[in-house]
Amino acid sequence: MSQNDSIAGIRNVTVVGGGVIGASWTALFLARGLSVTVSDPQPGVDEAVRTYVAQATPALKALGLDTSSLTARLSFEPDLAAAVRDADLVQENGPERLELKHEIWQTIEGSAPAGALFATSTSGIPATEIATALRDPARLVVGHPFNPPHLVPLVEVVPGARTSQETVERARAFYRDLGKRPQVVRKEVPGFVANRLQAAIFRECVHLVTEGVVTMAELDDIVTSSIGQRWAVAGPFRSFHLGGGEGGLPHFMSHLGVGMERRWADMVKEKVAFDEATRQLLTEQAEEFGGTVDELAAERDRRQIAVMRALGETFDA
Amino acid sequence: MSQNDSIAGIRNVTVVGGGVIGASWTALFLARGLSVTVSDPQPGVDEAVRTYVAQATPALKALGLDTSSLTARLSFEPDLAAAVRDADLVQENGPERLELKHEIWQTIEGSAPAGALFATSTSGIPATEIATALRDPARLVVGHPFNPPHLVPLVEVVPGARTSQETVERARAFYRDLGKRPQVVRKEVPGFVANRLQAAIFRECVHLVTEGVVTMAELDDIVTSSIGQRWAVAGPFRSFHLGGGEGGLPHFMSHLGVGMERRWADMVKEKVAFDEATRQLLTEQAEEFGGTVDELAAERDRRQIAVMRALGETFDA
Incomplete structure (x- = not known):
């Protein structure tokens, strides 16, 4: 990908x-050749973002991206209206409070080019609610990444009630061509x-640890050495489909469905909460x-990149 | 590893x-140089096991194991008492019915050498219940693999109420030296x-599909491109620990614990069952x-072996 390209x-x-x-x-947008303006009124945000980009650079390089002169196309503009004036895409990552999202998006809509694509990274507020502040709610879609977005492939593209099909398709195409794995949620x-x-x-994880069946570290080891490795290559449905023998998922449901329903009935009755005793136990074990x-996260990311390379999910295929 | 070695x-x-x-x-025991006697009264079992071993051979080879003349150390003895006479380890994989397990283990105990280690692959019956049939319940432990055992690293080692610490340690050491990742469950x-x-x-997976939020294939794609890749390298607790910023898991609990408890409260109220409509929908989507x-399982296993190689979890390190 050449510098200052478009996706x-x-x-x-x-x-x-x-x-x-x-x-x-x-970091990801820069490494994919795009120009990025960061808008945030917090003092020191430029320093913090530059530090993050520098820390993410080895991972971006390991993913096969061109990390030379990454920050040449990075600028900062605290004034939101000015920051979006030339935007082709606005990716909003503001605080998760509806009234703030409304303010932010009204400013964006008032100043961004008519053809700009509007995406919010929100993990908790539906596009339908955010878009009530917009004159044209058809333009806004949720583009929810899995943290950190420069590494984990998934982006959940979640349209609101009034999001246009065109917006959904543009968002999906952009994230896909960016090298992510977008999934439109229905x-x-x-x-x-x-x-x-x-x-x-996680509810069952906390239950098993508070019941003393395993420690946190033991549970994590169980996951990484079984379902984690499985689900990196085949999701839960496909895994059960292939675990049911020749008969696949239908056979699995006939054969083990009743047992699983019984397990579910017991599980929903478990009392699980982050009460004082639970917090204390998990804090101790942490x-x-x-x-x-930072060290543990770097190690995790290094290992995840090795997995992604093995699965051909990097940019050097 | 030389042929006919001990582990x-x-x-x-x-x-x-x-x-x-x-x-x-x-297949795994043979590829690790052990001698194996298979005991099963079903006619044709020798043919079926040989076919399975042949099908598993490419995977065993890809894991870095020596697959030359695998079946030279394989024999069949339908008579259980005769089959266990020279056993150092009995790994039992009989039907999941308590009265059958009792019969099987009584026969084994009556005929196996005094020092033989007794392990059951059961996924559902506690060692405590199986061991009531034994004169010496201290000898029996659950060694529950994740399917298929020749590939997935995890073995859950689950002692019963009367299993001796020595039996637990012997089982753990054996599975570890076999190249598995044993985890003793407390x-x-x-x-x-x-x-x-x-x-x-899976309960929430089925809920999301029956509610039409995503299809089975879409949900699987979401998992493989996010939590699956994560959990192949860091389990749920470590992932949330590293997702909580500098404050780790304690910060995560303070910050997002209440939201998660609310999610849990909603989830346990969901009606999820393998009723007729659910079975039909999942069968269609399957x-x-x-x-x-077989084809899909081979593809999954090929990809999982690539992941295991990337993580250094094979025998050619």
Whole structure:
């Protein structure tokens, strides 16, 4: 990819909000040859974003991207109206409060070019609710990344009730050509899909640890050495389809469905909460992870990139 | 590894039950240089096990194991008492019915050498219940693999109430030296750990598909492109620890714990069951997987081996 290229017709991106998600998007957009303006009124945001980009650079390089002179196409403009004036895409990563989102998007709509694509990284607020502040709600779609966006392939594209099909298709095409794995979600549900699945499994994780069946570290080892490796290559449905023998998923449901329903009935009755005792236990056990969060995250990312390379999900195929 | 070697003092294994799990254990034991006697009264079991071993051979080779003359150390003995006479380890994979397990283990105990290690692959019956049939319940432990055992690293080692610490340690050492990732589970709970976690997430998977939020294939794509890749390298606790910024898991709990508890409260109220409509929908969507179960499983295993190689979890490190 040459410098200052365009992806699916998008050349200039305005990243609204320079927190961790915004900074990670920024790093990826730059490494894919786009020009990025970051808009955030916080003092020091330019420093923080530049630091994040520098820290993400080894990972971007390992993914096969061109990381030479990354920050040559990076600029900062705290004034939101000015920041979006030449945007082809606005990727908003503001605080998760509806009234703030409304303010932000009204300013954006009042100043951005008529053809600009509007995407919000929100993990919790439906596009339908954010878009009530817009004159043209058809332009806005959720483009929810999995953290960190410069690394994890998934982007959940979630249209609101009034999002146009054209907006959905433009967003999908952009994220796809950016090298992500966008997935359009068919209905707006709280948490969308990936975070709901995380919450569902985490409830049982917390239960098993508070019951003393395993420690946190032991549970993590169980996951990485079984379902994690499986689900990196085949999701839960496909895994059960292939675990059911020749009869596939229908056989699985006939054969093991009743047992699973019984397990579900027991599970929903479990009392699981982040009460004081639970917090204390998990906090104690978290100390066993060792290392700082930054060190452990770098190690995790290095290993994940190795997995992505093995699966051909990088840019050097 | 030279031929006919021993692993943690075990040279001769008797595999009881030549179904899919027994055949997969057999393939792995052979590829690690052990001698294996398969005992199963079903006619044609020798043919079926040999076919399975032949089909598993490319995967074993890709894992870095020596697959030359694999079946030279393989024999069949339908008579259980005769089959276990020289066993250092009995790995039992019989039907999941308690009265049958009792019969099988009584016969084994009556005929196996006094020092033989007793392991059951059961996924559903606690060692405590199986061991009531034994004169010496201290000898028996659950060694529950994740299917297929010749590929997926995890073995859940689950002691019963009367299993001796020595038996637990011997089993753990054997599976570890075999190249697996054994995990001792601290309490006997139905489904142990990995299958409980699968059940927990699968409930929400089925809910999201029956609600029309995504299709099965779309949900699988979401998992493989996000949490699957993550959990192949860092389990759920470590992932949330590293997703909480500098504050780690304690910060995550303070910051997002309440939101997650609210999500849990909603989820446990969802009605999810394999009723007629659900079965029909999932059966229809399963047709979209395309290919036969064997073809899809081979593709999945090929990709998983690539992941395992990337993570250094094979035998050619």
